[in-house]
Amino acid sequence: APVEKGNYRHYMQKEIFEQPIVVAQTLQTYVRPFEGEVALPVVDADLQAVNRLTIVACGTSFYAGLVAKYWVEQFARVPVDIDVASEFRYREPVLEPGGLALFISQSGETADTLAALRHARSQQQRIAVVVNVPTSSMAREADLLFPTHAGPEIGVASTKAFTCQLAVLAALAANLARAKGRLTREEEQEIVGHLQEAPAALNAALNHDEDIAAMAHLIAPARDVLYLGRGPDFPMAMEGALKLKEISYIHAEGYAAGEMKHGPIALIDDNVPVIVIAPSGPLFEKTVSNMQEVRARGGKIVLISDAKGIEEAGEGCMATIEMPAVHPLIAPLVYAVPVQLLAYHVAVLKGTDVDQPRNLAKSVTVE
Numbered sequence: 199a200p201v202e203k204g205n206y207r208h209y210m211q212k213e214i215f216e217q218p219i220v221v222a223q224t225l226q227t228y229v230r231p232f233e234g235e236v237a238l239p240v241v242d243a244d245l246q247a248v249n250r251l252t253i254v255a256c257g258t259s260f261y262a263g264l265v266a267k268y269w270v271e272q273f274a275r276v277p278v279d280i281d282v283a284s285e286f287r288y289r290e291p292v293l294e295p296g297g298l299a300l301f302i303s304q305s306g307e308t309a310d311t312l313a314a315l316r317h318a319r320s321q322q323q324r325i326a327v328v329v330n331v332p333t334s335s336m337a338r339e340a341d342l343l344f345p346t347h348a349g350p351e352i353g354v355a356s357t358k359a360f361t362c363q364l365a366v367l368a369a370l371a372a373n374l375a376r377a378k379g380r381l382t383r384e385e386e387q388e389i390v391g392h393l394q395e396a397p398a399a400l401n402a403a404l405n406h407d408e409d410i411a412a413m414a415h416l417i418a419p420a421r422d423v424l425y426l427g428r429g430p431d432f433p434m435a436m437e438g439a440l441k442l443k444e445i446s447y448i449h450a451e452g453y454a455a456g457e458m459k460h461g462p463i464a465l466i467d468d469n470v471p472v473i474v475i476a477p478s479g480p481l482f483e484k485t486v487s488n489m490q491e492v493r494a495r496g497g498k499i500v501l502i503s504d505a506k507g508i509e510e511a512g513e514g515c516m517a518t519i520e521m522p523a524v525h526p527l528i529a530p531l532v533y534a535v536p537v538q539l540l541a542y543h544v545a546v547l548k549g550t551d552v553d554q555p556r557n558l559a560k561s562v563t564v565e
């Protein structure tokens with residue numbers, strides 16, 4: 199049966215609001231809450247031998263991979279190489295036989311990613327796939343299949359598939375860490391506990407839909423928008439910028455907050471809104487000082503943070519968006535919501551075709 203929009207105006211909006219449910223659905227198959235264990239369909243012995251992980255994907259799936267790089271390196275201390283699929287094959291990557299290569303894709307059909315997968319296979323890599331369409335080419339060609347359970351995603355701009363990818367990748371990072379002897383039982387239980395908090399935190403984030411809709415008019419007139427983040431929130435800044443570009447056609451860039459002084463700061467004036475993604479935590483103060491650099495140049499800031507962060511640094515911002523206080527592990531999942539909603543409401547104000555943006559395809563099956 200065709201997927202209906204129900205009470206929603208667009209598929210994208212419906213899919214944003216489905217995230218608490220589909221993330222919970224996805225997590226169910228990767229964690230055992232009572233034992234406090236991650237439980238991927240792979241034996242630890244298989245992961246023990248992994249000394250390097252190669253991640254390849256395109257678009258939003260690539261940004262999920264970038265977040266995973268932070269997690270895998272932090273928890274499992276396994277070095278991660280990551281490429282966009284269109285670059286991977288042609289740069290002749292150095293791949294040790296027996297290495298593990300991970301491909302991330304909503305559709306499982308993206309031509310560049312599929313070609314990269316086949317290249318990795320030809321280089322004797324073990325092929326792991328995080329994919330949302332279980333009958334897809336990538337699912338069929340995988341040695342290790344990690345499905346996301348987001349359900350059909352219709353909106354061209356990926357939303358719920360992305361947060362489900364993050365859920366699977368967090369579990370994978372934890373599983374790899376355990377296999378490598380890097381996680382105590384207690385630490386694993388803690389990680390599982392934090393993952394289990396994600397659906398409720400996503401719900402809390404969605405409760406800010408109206409505030410975000412009300413401030414979208416501050417962004418809609420802009421020609422350029424800058425997104426800043428640090429650590430795993432740096433890829434979230436890029437994802438936020440991608441969402442805005444895709445559906446509102448406003449030029450946007452995601453930058454590492456600390457790198458802004460090496461270029462984008464030259465663009466700052468009161469016509470370039472700067473969206474700062476900064477949950478309070480170990481990196482918060484650094485990001486705030488980058489934010490002050492923007493403010494000192496007359497830049498207009500939208501701070502997305504939790505109550506503590508907003509209390510500390512919200513003064514003088516053009517707007518703030520308050521997220522629930524969450525553990526840094528699940529922050530990327532939760533902070534996906536406000537950047538998706540912001541792009542969505544800006545696009546609605548601009549009257550663009552949200553579900554079918556010009557020149558874009560849901561699944562790009564040409565190179």
Ligand code: G6P
Nearest residue numbers: 257258259303304305308356559
């Ligand atoms: C297209 C879509 C994006 C998606 C990308 C990768 O560009 O418009 O939303 O992120 O392809 O697709 P995949 O199915 O491989 O995740």
